[in-house]
Amino acid sequence: MSAYGKYVVKKFFWYFVTLIVAIALNFLLPRMIEGNPVSVIVAQMTQGMTESDTIKRVYDTFAAEFGIDQPLHVQFFIYVKNLLTGNWGTSFGLYPKPVTEILASAIPWTIGLQLPAILVGWIIGNVLGAVAAYRKGVFDKVIFPVALFVNSIPFFTLAIIMLYAFALTLKWFPMHGGYDYQMIPSLSWEFIGSVLRHHTLPFLSIVLVTIGGQAIGMREMSIYELNSDYVLYSKLLGIRDSRIARYVFRNAMLPQITGLALSIGTMVGGSLICEIVFSYPGIGTWMFTAIRQLDYPLISGCTLLIALAVLLANFTIDLIYGWIDPRIKAAQMEDQ
Amino acid sequence: MTLGKEQLRSRVSGREISYIPQAAMNALNPTLRIIRFIEDIMKEHRPELSRKQVWELAVERFETLNLSARVLESYPNELSGGMKQRTVIAISTILNPKVLIADEPTSALDVTSQKAVIKLLKHLLEKGYIQSLVFITHELPLLYHVTDDIMVMYAGEIVERGTAEQMIFDPIHPYTKKLMGSIIVPEEGMRGHKLAAIPGTPPNLKTVPEGCRFADRCTYAQSECRQGRIELQTFQDRSYRCIVPADTLREWYAHEDE
Incomplete structure (x- = not known):
């Protein structure tokens, strides 16, 4: 097998181990509640319920799902088997809706909000940062402080200010939700228009923050690269500035690509605050609701999804980075 | 052009x-x-x-x-x-x-x-x-093997120029003279030999001193050295930047070596 193949296998192994650990934690945490987790959960859920038959039925459902009459390791295998067969448990809060169904309905909203926002913010931020570093002068004096300012505001503050200014005061955009609640989701123009109108404000808030962070990072990296020896050498050999700028920005981009991949990976978890502020029907809002309702299956469903996304993003970076940067490829090979 | x-x-x-x-x-x-x-x-x-x-x-x-x-x-x-x-x-x-x-x-x-x-x-x-x-x-012995002519610079100015042979064995400018003193020839008796360092540091080029830039560190400096700009002098086929005539400098060096 080639050195790169070995590297991939080794990396895969370690990510697999990490995944097992993440699953084990997901499995253990609800079971660390004092006493019998199922009765605690069921007791909370059935507060106010008087019909003992109903309580018994709820209890039995969860007891069977958790397999709490079995020893711990058997329970773990049942849990893993359930995960693999797509049975991620039943939500307490929205009983008897399965967790997978809730997650499946939320994922498109989260991805639809975050992915375009991160990409747009990333591209604009990097261009601005590069321009600030390269053109210096007025560009740098304007772009850098503004980026720093935007980046320094805590995200929830920014989101609330935007909500207050553009939705509450100016009434340009709706206050909350993913679409108008009077509508029934369909593929009509009216519905799509409503989705877009609700999408704009949270989208802009994420774009703005992403631009800030990316512009600062790109500016620093570009300045560093512009001062490196190869720039001077290329200049003295008569290579035109536009080409040297290409060298510099390609090299300055490398760490930014990691940043992009990471923020796409943490997208699901990172959307929490944005979705809460704008009451957007994505994973973040569901997770927040689940935490408030102590909806353990839904919480572990969300955390497992986040863990999966982060691991997948990191694994992808590890695989593709060697192709983008020969220095990292060399380091990868040396490990073998 | x-x-x-x-x-x-x-x-x-x-x-x-x-x-x-x-x-x-x-x-x-x-x-x-x-x-x-x-x-x-x-x-x-x-x-x-x-x-x-x-x-x-x-x-x-x-x-x-x-x-x-x-x-x-x-x-x-x-x-x-x-x-x-x-x-x-x-x-x-x-x-x-x-x-x-x-x-x-x-x-x-x-x-x-x-x-x-x-x-x-x-x-x-x-x-x-x-x-x-x-x-x-700054590796003088190396230079001798590579080049025909050597030009010595001090604090952003050319202070002396000549053939490699002349510069190494017959330096005129006091700075060149001291510089050549840093060459070590690995031969018998060198172990006990102390290398002479030039006292002081080169001037800050943001505030270049008037007159000869080497004056502060030169053992032969006179008050005239610190006045006006010192131009390059030509002496036979070489040039150096010092107000003292080449023959006088050589005499001083000969005297010092004794």
Whole structure:
């Protein structure tokens, strides 16, 4: 097998181990509640319920799902088997809706909000940062402080200010939700228009923050690269500035690509605050609701999804980075 | 003749006057294969060549300099320090420049690599790939073996100029004289020999002192040394920047050596 193949296998192994650990934690945490987790959960859920038959039925459902009459390791295998067969448990809060169904309905909203926002913010931020570093002068004096300012505001503050200014005061955009609640989701123009109108404000808030962070990072990296020896050498050999700028920005981009991949990976978890502020029907809002309702299956469903996304993003970076940067490829090979 | 910046770049840089940087380790773009960089240079100066022609030219040049064609397909991080240095030299001279400025090309290298680099530069001169070489260094013994003429600079000014022979064995300017005192010849009796350092530090070039820039550290300095600009004097076929006549300086040196 080639050195790169070995590297991939080794990396895969370690990510697999990490995944097992993440699953084990997901499995253990609800079971660390004092006493019998199922009765605690069921007791909370059935507060106010008087019909003992109903309580018994709820209890039995969860007891069977958790397999709490079995020893711990058997329970773990049942849990893993359930995960693999797509049975991620039943939500307490929205009983008897399965967790997978809730997650499946939320994922498109989260991805639809975050992915375009991160990409747009990333591209604009990097261009601005590069321009600030390269053109210096007025560009740098304007772009850098503004980026720093935007980046320094805590995200929830920014989101609330935007909500207050553009939705509450100016009434340009709706206050909350993913679409108008009077509508029934369909593929009509009216519905799509409503989705877009609700999408704009949270989208802009994420774009703005992403631009800030990316512009600062790109500016620093570009300045560093512009001062490196190869720039001077290329200049003295008569290579035109536009080409040297290409060298510099390609090299300055490398760490930014990691940043992009990471923020796409943490997208699901990172959307929490944005979705809460704008009451957007994505994973973040569901997770927040689940935490408030102590909806353990839904919480572990969300955390497992986040863990999966982060691991997948990191694994992808590890695989593709060697192709983008020969220095990292060399380091990868040396490990073998 | 005055040239615009753009003309300077396209007509002179890399083509007429080329350059070997001090830190060859970092002089190459880490994410560009060597051949891609050469192609970029050729696009500027020899746009009529096809990629294949550039490749053939590069292989031929690299092989005469004892670098394998494999180097061309490599990224800089795949080459050793000495190889990188030779690669940089090969790239700098690929267009047969009239003048090659080598800025301390041997300073970060071990002695074996230094020797290889010097041999390479001499080889380039012999083959006529470069017509002349400006060798910037502080390693005087090395300089003696490489150059015809030596120019000594102090605080941004040329203080003396002459043939290598004259400069090493018969320096005129007090600074050159002291500088040559730093050469150690490994022979018997040198163990007990103390090297004389020049007291003080070079002046801050932001506030250049009036008069001779070396005056503060010169043992022969007089009050006239600190007045006005000291011009280069010509003495036979060489020049030096000091108000004292060359013969007087020589007398002083002879007296001092006794």
